[in-house]
Amino acid sequence: MSESSAAAYHLLSTVRRDVQLLDVSWNTDAHAGAPSPYLLLAYHRDRLTEAARIHKWSVPSNLTLSDLEELCNDALRAGSAGPQIETGDSHRIRILLSHTGALSVTASPTAPLPLPDPMAPSLWLPSTSDPDPPYSGFEALVIHVDRVPTPSSIFTRTKTTRREHYTAARDRFNIPPPPTATLLEVLLYNEDGIITETSIRNIAFVRRSPPRWVTPSASTGCLTGVIRRWLLEQGRVVEASDGELTRTDIVDGEYVLTFNGVEGCRFGRIRLTE
Template identity: 35%
Template sequence: MADIFSLFTSLRYDPGLLEVPSKGIDYAGWNAANKSPFYMLDYHRDRMLRAATHWKWDEAINVLSGQKGLDTLTKLAGEFIGPSQETALRFKILVSRDGLVSFEKNNVAPVPTENLFPLRLPQPGAPSTSGEAKKTPCWTVAPDDLQTTASEYTHFKTTKREMYDSARERLAIAPTDEREVLLVNKHDGSVMEGSLFTPYFWRDGRWVTPPVHLSTGSGGQDGVSRRWALERGVAVEQAVPADSLTDGEECWISNGVRGFIAAVVRLQQ
């Protein structure tokens, strides 16, 4: 019997995003062109469509494809949230093999606009300047002490998340902790990604994030905030060996719910 799982993506719903078009943040992408409370919704649709295409889920492909698919997703998401939601939410979209779309929502903390759409990430040891992501709060990240085999389930975002859940359990990370675990590729010992966030490290005078191609990269997920950062030159792709991490080094993490967050590496003793 085939594994039963769904595709999903988690994004930020935030009424504050409705102001982005009027703030002149031209590089914001979807949120600059659309007066929408959904953070990078087009990229979230794209990632689910890529996954549906990979597994040849025809019904899901049909639901998600084209402008019609994006418009339908926008409409369904708005109807689920309702007109009276005034605070930010973590908003989860799930798509089944037969194209059924469902949603979940939870409260989430406020985030400054600069950390959702940074022009740059400040260098290690430097304060944030205008347009750069703010360095507070600051999380900690640590590499997992076991390595993970890359697979289609590490590269595409699905409800089969045992490898991520196990890594978090090994570090005893609770849902409310400001901590993240870095998965390490079993094949070459490189950093794959975080359990919930894309990591960025300062290497050779620039911010880099692991390449995620399933056969030639780390096998991690092509996250929406990662795509946004790469397309705008905020970071570039470069393999990051886990043994190159140093205790206390400054880094960044990002995802489609919390945007970009400053972090520091803490090696496990």
């Protein structure tokens, strides 16, 4: 890819900042043992570093955990037009990395976490006595299955500002662009009919016996998100085997688990009819 082409987009990571996370032990563990209001910030740092390697871009010297946290704090101060950070507020932090290695960070308000632990929904699995998920603070998403495949590429495997393929999928179902709040989502699959992700979230389906949350394999070309990584490390989800999650195996009305770096985990339900 030429330098002019690389200059047309940035690598991207979007992080939640929420004071509630200061009391979440697993988030502290993931932040070098220090309490942090940023959701898995070290994982975002790792993802940006890996994406830069994949795109053959420079990794800036200030892409350390402490420096990245300070850049996020600076963005919050700039947004509040004052030196004090409003620690009670919830924010969506957008981190951009250019092909030259330049980092830029902006902050915008977002809704507070509905649960003290944003990963709690991942602990539920359906059973005969408990077929419907508990209320997680979020209403369940309505997830349509896209009409056409989204081919796998470097722009599906890494998160960038080149998002035309995601926008096109959302447009086919009249879903407004993020960060507009909506309960509608669209499920994507690759050229081989293998499920990959949704337009702004990773996803897992209940499969196997005994039941497990099963998420598409990285080999599908899906985005390997930060919450996905944590859930896999904790054994709360497992990667699908070859052919385990295909478009033709989807069941109308089945519950799914979705996850991203701003919401954490939430439930959705497949809708095959439009």
